[in-house]
Amino acid sequence: MDFLKERFPDAQFTTHVNGDTEILVPRERYEEAVRACYDAGYKYCSVVSAIDWQDRLTLVTSLARIDPAEVGARSIHIKVDLPRTGARIWSISNLYPGANWHERETYDMYGIRFEGHPNHRRILLPDNWQGGHPLLKDFTDRRPKRPRLVRHRFAE
Amino acid sequence: MGPQHPSTHGVLRLMVKLDGEQVTWCEPDVGYLHRCFEKLSEQKTYPQVIPYTDRTDYLAALLNEQCYVEAVEKLFGDAIQVPERALYIRVLMAELQRITSHLLALGSMAMDLGAVTPFLYCWRDREKIYSIFERITGGRMLYNYLRIGGVRNDLPEGIIGTPQDGEDKSDKTIWGFINYFDSYVYPEWDALVTGNRIFQYRTKGIGVLTPEQAVAYSASGAVLRGSGVKWDLRKNLPYSIYDRLEFDIPVGQNGDCFDRWWVRQEEMLQSSRIVKQCLQWLAENPGPVMAPKVPRVLKPPKGEVYHRIEGARGEVACYVVSDGSANPYKVKWRSPAFTHLQLMPLLVPGHKIADIIAILGSIDVVLGEVDR
Numbered sequence: 001m002d003f004l005k006e007r008f009p010d011a012q013f014t015t016h017v018n019g020d021t022e023i024l025v026p027r028e029r030y031e032e033a034v035r036a037c038y039d040a041g042y043k044y045c046s047v048v049s050a051i052d053w054q055d056r057l058t059l060v061t062s063l064a065r066i067d068p069a070e071v072g073a074r075s076i077h078i079k080v081d082l083p084r085t086g087a088r089i090w091s092i093s094n095l096y097p098g099a100n101w102h103e104r105e106t107y108d109m110y111g112i113r114f115e116g117h118p119n120h121r122r123i124l125l126p127d128n129w130q131g132g133h134p135l136l137k138d139f140t141d142r143r144p145k146r147p148r149l150v151r152h153r154f155a156e
Numbered sequence: 157m158g159p160q161h162p163s164t165h166g167v168l169r170l171m172v173k174l175d176g177e178q179v180t181w182c183e184p185d186v187g188y189l190h191r192c193f194e195k196l197s198e199q200k201t202y203p204q205v206i207p208y209t210d211r212t213d214y215l216a217a218l219l220n221e222q223c224y225v226e227a228v229e230k231l232f233g234d235a236i237q238v239p240e241r242a243l244y245i246r247v248l249m250a251e252l253q254r255i256t257s258h259l260l261a262l263g264s265m266a267m268d269l270g271a272v273t274p275f276l277y278c279w280r281d282r283e284k285i286y287s288i289f290e291r292i293t294g295g296r297m298l299y300n301y302l303r304i305g306g307v308r309n310d311l312p313e314g315i316i317g318t319p320q321d322g323e324d325k326s327d328k329t330i331w332g333f334i335n336y337f338d339s340y341v342y343p344e345w346d347a348l349v350t351g352n353r354i355f356q357y358r359t360k361g362i363g364v365l366t367p368e369q370a371v372a373y374s375a376s377g378a379v380l381r382g383s384g385v386k387w388d389l390r391k392n393l394p395y396s397i398y399d400r401l402e403f404d405i406p407v408g409q410n411g412d413c414f415d416r417w418w419v420r421q422e423e424m425l426q427s428s429r430i431v432k433q434c435l436q437w438l439a440e441n442p443g444p445v446m447a448p449k450v451p452r453v454l455k456p457p458k459g460e461v462y463h464r465i466e467g468a469r470g471e472v473a474c475y476v477v478s479d480g481s482a483n484p485y486k487v488k489w490r491s492p493a494f495t496h497l498q499l500m501p502l503l504v505p506g507h508k509i510a511d512i513i514a515i516l517g518s519i520d521v522v523l524g525e526v527d528r
Contacts, residue, residue, distance in 0.1 A: 018463060047488065066387050070392060072392075098498060099374070123186065
């Protein structure tokens with residue numbers, strides 16, 4: 001992780017319990033951090049997701065290396081803190097085509113918009129969904145309640 | 157195509173544009189099976205999430221349980237020491253599960269291409285493994301067998317058998333099945349489908365995925381290895397006890413549908429090798445299957461963990477965030493099938509409609525895992 005420590009000397013580094021590196025970068029430098037990892041051989045995007053901390057959202061981008069000769073290469077998780085409403089961030093799906101759907105899902109579930117995404121639509125929920133973004137902690141389902149099914153009385 | 161087309165392996169809709177017989181554009185439409193697994197697990201305690209993980213990839217349920225359970229155990233650090241015997245039982249079950257999952261992947265792909273016999277044969281052989289699972293866990297499809305800190309119960313008496321079992325095809329022991337698999341099932345698949353000329357015409361040179369594309373599109377599992385990248389998380393990022401076991405990684409050459417098929421078929425043989433080693437170890441080493449001091453209410457310390465394992469379809473990973481309470485603060489399920497479906501717009505254009513079915517079969521999607 002030295003290449004990241006050189007470029008981001010004052011960023012916050014943490015290590016997961018299983019040895020993965022985690023770096024918290026400011027929003028403006030997200031693109032730079034992703035490109036640095038890409039150039040260092042982290043060409044595999046495992047997942048893009050977010051965490052809702054009630055006061056802010058944290059975007060997590062997990063990048064990994066695919067090198068058949070290497071054993072035990074751990075992932076890098078790039079984290080960015082974003083506001084809970086109207087968050088926008090650079091899309092990495094041009095660099096990592098595999099992140100395309102993960103970013104769509106993050107938009108669908110958390111409402112983070114990805115600038116420059118080639119197909120920025122909802123993915124798991126219907127296109128005309130009005131209820132908000134379900135994985136936010138304050139999400140409430142405002143759809144009308146469905147009537148309860150009447151239990152049949154078999155023992156008669 | 158879809159969402160209820162018999163060859164889409166679930167409720168998947170493929171929007172395609174055609175130019176005569178040729179497909180010029182393809183886009184999958186998913187989300188019909190979305191069951192809010194991630195939202196639900198925020199409202200459950202840690203052990204209560206295990207049955208939900210079964211239902212994401214319902215054809216490889218034990219592998220999902222293994223991923224989630226190991227992720228939570230990592231959060232606890234050294235507080236929970238899983239006994240060796242439980243680790244071996246987990247790997248044994250996971251590899252048997254991989255065989256069932258690959259058998260179904262191969263059988264259904266063959267049936268999509270018009271061969272019904274292999275599909276029936278695959279069900280016949282899967283039944284034997286499911287009977288073994290039923291004796292061990294009580295369930296045939298959704299097991300809820302793994303626990304945080306071990307497994308629910310030890311293997312029942314007499315299920316391991318001896319390496320000489322298997323002469324009789326109706327043998328009910330695990331050794332009996334493995335010997336039956338090595339001497340009948342694997343050569344049968346090889347001769348019946350893989351060597352079949354019509355099957356080869358339908359799959360060779362169809363849906364070619366180069367190694368660079370495979371890595372860029374986050375492919376994993378048989379799709380990545382079919383393209384010639386020798387990458388297996390069991391070898392390259394060893395978890396559980398895989399670093400003590402001997403097995404090889406089969407790799408394809410061209411990255412077409414046939415190679416992905418062939419990689420799955422060879423992987424079943426490697427899984428049977430792993431199962432044999434586990435059986436030998438388990439027969440000699442009795443012991444407990446649960447960690448001694450697992451608290452009744454599981455409250456892992458604050459932290460985050462991202463645990464990746466090699467599932468039946470590729471990299472299954474689980475991002476668990478703990479805030480110190482009894483419920484997970486967040487669970488993110490990274491499923492290989494969701495990521496692999498992105499390949500359809502890349503692989504399909506230029507081929508015929510009938511080839512869509514071959515390509516979809518070869519990337520082996522499970523819609524429960526796509527939509528979670």
